Amino acid sequence: MDFVDENLGYFYESGNSPQKLYKTTNGGLNWNETNFTKFPMILKFYDMNFGLIYSPNFADSTKEINRTTDGGLTWESFTVSMTGWGNDIEFVRGDPSKVWFTDWLGLYFSSDSGKTWTEEKLSDSELKGRDIVFTDDNSGWLICDNGKIYRTTNTEPGVTALETEKVIGSSYKLMQNYPNPFNPETTINYQLPFSSYVTLKVYDALGKEITTLVNEFKTAGEYQIKFRSSISSGISSGVYFYRLKTNDFIEIKKMLLLK
Structure with missing residues (x-):
């Protein structure tokens, strides 16, 4: 038509x-x-x-x-x-x-x-x-x-x-951190197909919150942020989890810190 x-x-x-x-x-x-x-x-x-x-x-x-x-x-x-x-x-x-x-x-x-x-x-x-x-x-x-x-x-x-x-992807994505295992720093990438309020938090193996990396409104696009083990006192070698949460999406991935 x-x-x-x-x-x-x-x-x-x-x-x-x-x-x-x-x-x-x-x-x-x-x-x-x-x-x-x-x-x-x-x-x-x-x-x-x-x-x-x-x-x-x-x-x-x-x-x-x-x-x-x-x-x-x-x-x-x-x-x-x-x-x-x-x-x-x-x-x-x-x-x-x-x-x-x-x-x-x-x-x-x-x-x-x-x-x-x-x-x-x-x-x-x-x-x-x-x-x-x-x-x-x-x-x-x-x-x-x-x-x-x-x-x-x-x-x-x-x-x-x-x-x-570059085309913005049509879906939410939380990428695997790199390097992994890491010490003392690793990079986390994520993708938003729509604008949304975003939180990205790190937890230990027991579910205790270690730190908040992102806590703000973001427009659609691709983002990158670094996590440093020195950000919290007393953090030791072991398995940690990072969680991306938006208005209608949640994903969790695992990373390994080796000191």
Whole structure:
């Protein structure tokens, strides 16, 4: 589904054969079937007139970009050489001639409104591209299913300004301390997928609290803190436990101090 504005939008049926393309001009209250007769897999409209649809042909494994300049009344088709089945198409803001396309296997760029495409070579052999987003005329983001985000500040082909961004994990994690065994100091890492109030405490083998390492509100992200055996008088060699607690998560791990 793709909406050009609050009233004009398009969507195609999923799971039916043949799939049909529909258009609304009243914000989705009513939908009218268009004359598009091919298999739509990805659709993107730049404005009320100009749009692209990516269509695979399952009979012979060819793929096409279908282009309209009159709001879907007529379409022209171009055979393309993408290797995957396609995940997203995105226009560069302010310039409908520049278009990006991604699938699980590659990233492609068109400078002629989708007629011809050039593959953009990235260092990642397993790209797994999922979504493309442009926040302004130059800044674009490629979100991948392999846990990476790529960023570009250059919308021309032959991109060199692609950077891999670190992605915050989708789950809580308390990592094993290192080194372990330790003396006199060890490092503890943990990960928060959401902002939360956090406590990280150390206990001895009998459950007595030794010290509190963290006791404050933290934003989502990855954190690291050090535990020193000199932090508490009388601490001796033996097994200790550290516990991470948030609003909806608790995990405990064991560490060994050898003096």
